[in-house]
């Protein structure tokens with residue numbers, strides 16, 4: 001069992017990692033929630049697969065708890081779901097001292113966290129992430145929000161939880177595709193942290209598909225520690241230090257939009273990292289030896305990530321629309337080698353198209 005403390009400027013909180021953490025930390029949950037009433041927002045899939053665990057959590061709470069189940073898809077990460085949650089909370093007379101617990105992947109965490117940030121001007125909440133992606137990334141750092149119109153995560157808030165409970169037992173019911181998405185973020189942390197951790201991930205990543213506890217615990221612990229320290233230094237992405245977490249993400253977001261969200265976020269991150277590696281090499285930041293080394297892990301996922309026919313010009317236009325700087329070029333997080341990052345590296349259109357064409361060649365069309 002591991003405990004990692006995150007000293008974000010707005011809140012100091014603990015992240016617990018281990019098997020059956022929810023049961024073992026029932027008293028901590030109660031000390032945070034007090035005797036107050038709670039709302040538990042849970043993904044219907046997770047509720048179905050882990051009903052006993054969730055019901056015993058509900059029973060162990062001192063106060064009354066209402067359970068709101070919802071289908072976790074991007075369509076429901078919406079104002080409409082938020083309204084349903086607020087209506088229910090009001091009907092149950094939940095006030096300023098009430099508590100929210102979000103149990104699910106990144107969609108549930110983003111929606112639940114945002115509901116907590118604005119209800120009664122902000123109530124306490126706990127994240128219980130249930131996907132590998134949420135455990136290594138989205139549950140940490142306090143970015144909450146919903147989609148609006150056609151724009152992802154456009155309405156939201158930075159709002160830190162009171163605690164994050166990473167109960168690795170949830171991983172056992174994750175399908176391969178979701179494990180792969182989580183591994184996409186773990187590979188990102190490998191490149192952010194340094195060659196030792198990257199090499200460990202390269203050698204052992206396949207163990208995730210066998211639900212190997214030692215690999216998963218190490219992957220989660222390293223990723224959470226790294227993200228936590230970036231959040232401590234730059235909670236609201238003001239100084240640029242938190243920006244490194246966006247490695248591969250400028251490409252990834254454009255890929256998600258261009259592919260009409262038919263590709264999952266974690267898969268797009270893997271493809272986006274391949275593009276960022278090629279761009280780093282094209283701009284002379286990364287030598288051929290490192291490019292080859294890092295790509296040798298990425299290509300292992302080539303057959304599992306299927307892009308439908310894509311248009312590099314459209315991808316470029318999406319990035320330009322979303323990310324162009326005042327001078328009219330796009331800024332990227334790039335790499336010299338694992339652990340040596342370059343923030344705000346500028347690239348012109350020709351180099352970006354080169355990176356797209358080379359980076360996406362590994363993924364089946």
Ligand SMILES: NC(=O)c1ccc[n+]([C@@H]2O[C@H](COP(=O)([O-])OP(=O)(O)OC[C@H]3O[C@@H](n4cnc5c(N)ncnc54)[C@H](O)[C@@H]3O)[C@@H](O)[C@H]2O)c1
Pocket residue numbers: 043045046049072073074077104105106107108110130131133134137138139140141142143144152153170171172173174175178181265266
């Ligand atoms: N806030 C942040 O910092 C941040 C960072 C990265 C991504 N995100 C957001 O996270 C979302 C993606 O998160 P995600 O990949 O966790 O997706 P998700 O919440 O959609 O979950 C993916 C799928 O896995 C299922 N699932 C969840 N837990 C399960 C379990 N234990 N067993 C079986 N199935 C389970 C869900 O029902 C869903 O079908 C996106 O909306 C993205 O914008 C947020």
